[in-house]
Amino acid sequence: MKLVAQIKDRLLQLHGDAILAIGLYGSLAQGIDGPYSDIELRVITKDGISLPGHEFIYPPFKIEIGMKQKHEAMRSAATVDDSWAIKAGAYAHLQAIYDPDRLLDEIRTRPMQISDEAIRDVMREFMIWEPYETMGKIRNNKQAGNYGYLPLGAKDLAWQSAKLIGLANKTFYTTRARTYEESLQMPSRPSGYDELIELVTRGQLHDSELIYERCEHLWTGLNEWYAEMGIEYKLDKLPF
Structure with a gap:
């Protein structure tokens, strides 16, 4: 999707080496999106670097960009709570759009490591x-x-x-x-x-x-x- 690529390029232009990986999740990542689906991105930053997330309307899309430091993303992906079955897919279904070190491969496995x-x-x-x-x-x-x-x-x-x-x-x-x-x-x-x-x-x-x-x-x-x-x-x- 052209807009996703534009967002990725803009994030990397702004934050450069602070970003380790960018993944797409939700219905768009799974190929089951409709014309009104959100664009949801997970951005993983280096530990010690905290960047603000964004949630906004860019007609006709709602766009969510969640920022997490690497250690936070690893912990969150392996955390189980009452909404685990609803939320875990946001990590398990991550589709890499920028991942030079294949970090998202490891993150995708974390939800199923819960005991x-x-x-x-x-x-x-x-x-x-x-x-x-x-x-x-x-x-x-x-x-x-x-x-x-x-x-x-x-x-x-x-x-x-x-x-x-x-x-x-x-x-x-x-x-x-x-x-x-x-x-x-x-x-x-x-x-x-x-x-x-x-x-x-x-x-x-x-x-x-x-x-x-x-x-x-x-x-x-x-x-x-x-x-x-x-x-x-x-x-x-x-x-x-």
């Missing part, structure tokens, strides 16, 4: 932070007769579960837009997930009783799934 134990720890913590709280809100609002919240709660629970499925399968999604589609192809999924996703993706969120029923089914499935994996997130005594 199974680190994934389990994140899944344990995330279950407490988000899904458990979301299910509590769904139940409270159902009991209070606030049925207008249920579609939002169902969407939140579905998205949180998709993130957990990516983690459990140690697989990242190609793009946020295909998260649900790709999650349904992963071998390890909690029961009840497919049925709730069917409602969410088809926009069939007008039947409050059906929404609630499927959220409860997924919640049961999530807990059974965790038990099968040996992930215990509940305590039987105070931690202090």
